[in-house]
Amino acid sequence: MVRSDLICLFIAMGAVTFIPRWLPLFYLSQRSLPEWFTDWLDLIPVAVLSALVVPEIMTVGVPRHLSLINPRLLVALPTFIFALKTKSLGGTVFAGMLLYWLAGIIF
Amino acid sequence: MNQYSQKPTCLTEGIKAAWPICFGYLPIGMAFGVLAQKAGLYPLEIGLMSLLVFAGSAQFIAVSMLSSGAAFPTIILTTFIVNIRHLLMSSSLSVFLRGLGRGWVSIFAYGITDESFAVNINRFREGKWHWSQALAVNHISNIFWIAGTVFGGLCGQLIPPGSFGIDYALIAMFLCLLVFQLRGRIYVITAAISALMAVGLSLWMPGNAYIIIAAVLATTIGVLIRRR
Numbered sequence: 001m002v003r004s005d006l007i008c009l010f011i012a013m014g015a016v017t018f019i020p021r022w023l024p025l026f027y028l029s030q031r032s033l034p035e036w037f038t039d040w041l042d043l044i045p046v047a048v049l050s051a052l053v054v055p056e057i058m059t060v061g062v063p064r065h066l067s068l069i070n071p072r073l074l075v076a077l078p079t080f081i082f083a084l085k086t087k088s089l090g091g092t093v094f095a096g097m098l099l100y101w102l103a104g105i106i107f
Numbered sequence: 108m109n110q111y112s113q114k115p116t117c118l119t120e121g122i123k124a125a126w127p128i129c130f131g132y133l134p135i136g137m138a139f140g141v142l143a144q145k146a147g148l149y150p151l152e153i154g155l156m157s158l159l160v161f162a163g164s165a166q167f168i169a170v171s172m173l174s175s176g177a178a179f180p181t182i183i184l185t186t187f188i189v190n191i192r193h194l195l196m197s198s199s200l201s202v203f204l205r206g207l208g209r210g211w212v213s214i215f216a217y218g219i220t221d222e223s224f225a226v227n228i229n230r231f232r233e234g235k236w237h238w239s240q241a242l243a244v245n246h247i248s249n250i251f252w253i254a255g256t257v258f259g260g261l262c263g264q265l266i267p268p269g270s271f272g273i274d275y276a277l278i279a280m281f282l283c284l285l286v287f288q289l290r291g292r293i294y295v296i297t298a299a300i301s302a303l304m305a306v307g308l309s310l311w312m313p314g315n316a317y318i319i320i321a322a323v324l325a326t327t328i329g330v331l332i333r334r335r
Contacts, residue, residue: 096279101272
């Protein structure tokens with residue numbers, strides 16, 4: 001069963017989600033960019049990844065507050081070192097899951 | 108962009124690259140499905156929402172707003188604000204999709220998520236990634252997201268949350284992809300600035316606007332340091 005007012009809502013949500021995904025790609029991929037801008041874009045991924053994951057492991061609750069002792073952060077340290085040493089994405093995902101599972105048993 | 112065609116391998120290579128995303132999307136998708144079902148959505152509606160919107164955090168927020176009776180324009184505006192961070196990811200991917208036709212670019216844009224961006228940008232930087240493989244990553248992830256959310260809506264309550272540490276799959280994936288991006292001193296400095304700013308801002312402001320603000324500021328500072 002599907003309600004049409006909800007589908008309209010989802011279409012509108014989809015449209016406003018699509019625009020920021022689409023606009024830069026559509027315009028920037030068709031032209032050459034100035035050097036300062038490609039330099040800037042070169043640093044974007046590391047900054048975005050860092051801004052995505054670090055608050056995820058260092059803050060808890062709503063509203064968020066800083067937490068320096070929580071299972072996510074404690075597991076993140078060995079997971080990070082594992083990633084540095086092995087450079088293996090699959091291995092790191094499994095190691096992180098295993099450690100988090102163990103942390104859940106211990107804590 | 109690679110000149111040689113890798114079409115025949117795009118699906119298998121895409122699956123190899125996308126599996127950590129799929130692994131992470133299943134539990135989150137199921138958790139979302141359970142929540143959406145509790146908010147009164149039918150499984151087909153959940154599937155259509157995942158297909159039309161394809162944005163995890165925005166969908167979570169929208170469903171909780173729906174169950175608290177928020178007006179549709181408010182939900183749409185919130186969705187836009189939550190997802191505006193993809194501007195940065197799309198800009199950054201554009202460097203590697205130069206010259207690709209506008210139709211393909213538009214299809215590609217649909218599948219840009221935090222997770223597919225993280226995986227694809229790493230592969231593109233390694234230099235052996237074809238846009239068709241990246242597109243495969245986007246759509247394989249999409250299929251798992253839709254399936255996970257519908258499954259959660261149908262029978263997600265039967266599976267205990269937090270089984271086997273699977274909740275940590277995406278965090279571990281992001282940590283590892285962050286490590287892959289630390290390719291020199293300037294990248295480490297930029298990551299550290301971004302992390303500090305993001306944590307600070309996230310404590311101070313609600314929502315997720317801290318991601319785009321921290322990333323833009325840290326990147327700009329990084330460029331200034333590099334050019335000094």
